[in-house]
Amino acid sequence: MMVIVPRIAAVSYLNTIPFIYGIGHEGNLRAELLLSPPAVCAKNFAEHKADIALVPAAAVPSLADAEIVTEYCIGAAGPVRTVVLLSGEPIETVRRVFLDAHSLTSVQLAGYLLAKHWKVSPEYYTMEDYAQLDHALPGDAFLLIGDKVFDYEGRFAYSYDLAAEWKKATRLPFAFAVWIARKGVDPDLTEGLQHALTFGIEHTYEAVLEYGFDRKPYDAYGYLTQNIDYIFDNQKHKALQKFWNSGIKVSPRANPG
Numbered sequence: 001m002m003v004i005v006p007r008i009a010a011v012s013y014l015n016t017i018p019f020i021y022g023i024g025h026e027g028n029l030r031a032e033l034l035l036s037p038p039a040v041c042a043k044n045f046a047e048h049k050a051d052i053a054l055v056p057a058a059a060v061p062s063l064a065d066a067e068i069v070t071e072y073c074i075g076a077a078g079p080v081r082t083v084v085l086l087s088g089e090p091i092e093t094v095r096r097v098f099l100d101a102h103s104l105t106s107v108q109l110a111g112y113l114l115a116k117h118w119k120v121s122p123e124y125y126t127m128e129d130y131a132q133l134d135h136a137l138p139g140d141a142f143l144l145i146g147d148k149v150f151d152y153e154g155r156f157a158y159s160y161d162l163a164a165e166w167k168k169a170t171r172l173p174f175a176f177a178v179w180i181a182r183k184g185v186d187p188d189l190t191e192g193l194q195h196a197l198t199f200g201i202e203h204t205y206e207a208v209l210e211y212g213f214d215r216k217p218y219d220a221y222g223y224l225t226q227n228i229d230y231i232f233d234n235q236k237h238k239a240l241q242k243f244w245n246s247g248i249k250v251s252p253r254a255n256p257g
């Protein structure tokens with residue numbers, strides 16, 4: 001008998017380790033995992049390399065054959081710590097913003113907050129090479145996401161946490177990434193995923209140990225349990241509706257170098 005192994009795409013950041021742990025340890029779900037930065041997860045789903053994926057929330061409206069599944073997400077109800085705008089000066093005086101090429105959601109969230117909350121209209125550029133952060137000119141700011149943010153904490157005079165700023169602006173929590181499945185996927189599979197994710201979140205500490213994050217200079221367990229909020233509740237759904245409906249679309253230019 002031929003067994004079809006489902007392929008699941010997920011983000012390769014510290015904040016997904018409870019999910020990865022659950023998928024690896026919860027008995028029933030045998031799946032092949034494709035781990036990559038967020039923007040590549042959306043691409044893997046769009047190109048049919050996976051039928052289930054954890055994708056940036058900003059990509060969901062453009063994925064026609066996708067539906068949101070499971071009660072989980074990568075979200076935050078206060079400061080998220082790993083999605084920040086860094087600058088040597090206050091954000092109101094920024095003229096160029098360099099955007100982490102790994103991100104889809106945070107790029108649009110930065111665009112939303114700069115336009116609506118801070119009411120500035122800087123020029124936007126993509127940032128593929130993080131060496132750019134060492135060559136800031138006056139008026140420059142950088143959007144950085146994921147674990148690498150820990151290495152830059154305290155290195156810029158100004159750091160704006162985008163989940164905290166979104167909350168200030170809207171009174172709502174936020175969801176950066178959500179689980180989607182291609183319409184028509186076997187419901188046993190999405191149910192199995194839901195169980196695996198629950199198991200993983202209940203074993204966050206074991207996940208930290210298994211993947212060696214207890215040996216990092218930062219408190220990985222504190223970050224996963226206090227900054228990240230995995231529950232995709234009504235408030236986060238409402239936040240995404242507002243975010244999707246805002247009509248703001250940042251199209252960064254190539255980096256001028």
Ligand SMILES: C=C(O[C@@H]1C=C(C(=O)O)C=C[C@H]1O)C(=O)O
Pocket residue numbers: 011013015038039055056057074080082083102103104105106107145146147176177
């Ligand atoms: C909170 C985070 O959210 C990530 C940010 C994303 C984006 O900007 O497109 C996508 C997935 C999330 O995993 C993070 O990883 O730091």
